[in-house]
Amino acid sequence: MIETVRNAWKIPDLRKKLLFVIFALLVFRLGSAVPVPFVNGEVFANQMNAMSGTIFGLLGAMNGTAFSQATVFALGVQPYINSSIIVQLLTVAIPALERLQKEGGEEGRKKIAAITRYVTVAIAVLQGFGYYTLIKTAGASSGVSVLDTTGVPGWWAAIVIIVSFTAGSAFIMWLGEQITEFGIGNGISIILFAGILSRGPSMVRYMIVGVQNWANGVTTEGAFRLHPVGIVAILIGMLAMVVFIVFIQNAERRIPVQYAKRVVGRKMYGGQSSHLPLKVNMTGVMPIIFAQAIASLPATIGAFVPSSRTPGTGWYTFLQIFDTTSVFYIVVYFLLILGFSYFYSTMQFNPVEVANNLKKNGGFVPGFRPGKPTADFIQKVLGKITFFGAIYLSVIAIAPIVTGALVNNSSLAIGGTSVIIVVGVALETTKAMEAQMLMRHYKGFLE
Incomplete structure (x- = not known):
């Protein structure tokens, strides 16, 4: 693998693609450190350590340190992965989608990709709401405040947090598509790879x-x-x-x-x-x-x-x-x-x-x-x-x-x-x- 990367680096065109992938991953890691407003990431990280055996431990392993610290990229690529699985299952169950995939050609693939993006945003909204509920519940059950909403209505803080999580997930989806188009390999997989290695x-x-x-x-x-x-x-x-x-x-x-x-x-x-x-x-x-x-x-x-x-x-x-x-x-x-x-x-x-x-x-x-x-x-x-x-x-x-x-x-x-x-x-x-x-x-x- 190392020899393959060295040989690819010697080719100017592939070197540009590798540099683009490195730059995209740098943006991803920087976004993983940007905190969401109204959330105390350090306190929430301590709460997440006690949930390592739950499904939140699995999500934390997939999304890296961003999930346990409640940053903008906390949801990671999970909404996109879930959306891809749902659309794939629906393609088998719904004849219209199956025909669109098999007989639609390039235009059909573009329509399915667009459907996947819309479903990703919808799932990100639902997961963002669930994540906000988790943050709120974790602070209430431990007696330590995770949310800092001083001088701000609770409903406004909830909207800002959910929208931040959703926007971060949508940006990661877009960033993965850019890596796939202008870089090397599957962009979503590479971002998931970087999130796991961050731990x-x-x-x-x-x-x-x-x-x-x-x-x-x-x-x-x-x-x-x-x-x-x-x-x-x-x-x-x-x-x-x-x-x-x-x-x-x-x-x-x-x-x-x-x-x-x-x-x-x-x-x-x-x-x-x-x-x-x-x-x-x-x-x-x-x-x-x-x-x-x-x-x-x-x-x-x-x-x-x-x-x-x-x-x-x-x-x-x-x-x-x-x-x-x-x-x-x-x-x-x-x-x-x-x-x-x-x-x-x-x-x-x-x-x-x-x-x-x-x-x-x-x-x-x-x-x-x-x-x-x-x-x-x-x-x-x-x-x-x-x-x-x-x-x-x-x-x-x-x-x-x-x-x-x-x-x-x-x-x-x-x-x-x-x-x-x-x-x-x-x-x-x-x-x-x-x-x-x-x-x-x-x-x-x-x-």
């Missing part, structure tokens, strides 16, 4: 504090203590996880396809052999995100109930069952990842449609008749690789939870999701740079 310094500092607590013999309840050997083990585990993710991300099952010969005029076409690639992890990280959002729902609801923090109450006992380190939570999490992996793979890949397209183009899978037998065979292969991909996602997602339980650090429970996204975006961007260099016939790369 790196705080995690390093947290581990240093853990080692210092161990060296000083701190035994206070709730204090994080980490043996120096634990850091080495964590680093080796993360390196092994990265290697494993890279291997699976590039793995695919290739179904051989043979095209029949046909004579058109005086020329003969077809007869060549090809293959149909099926990626082992075609669902990406989406099953983990959906599964974690549902599995952490009880803890999220409990975060708004003050009695959930009192031992002996019903809410407290119920939330202990769904604690991120409990066996019950791990089993539910595992089953949800399996279910969403199969659900999302069916949304991404339609064996019947693929079999029909092969039949129309004179292609067939050796040993299977065109049509339904081919579709059944592809469905069988898809089920096998989906199961393996689901197991892979489950291992990546659960391994940090077990590690967090061993070192008494629940914030590691979201590490697997972050690593998959970071590695996936890095591989995707590297391939985009390689494609750009191949397109320009860069001899140094081809050699």
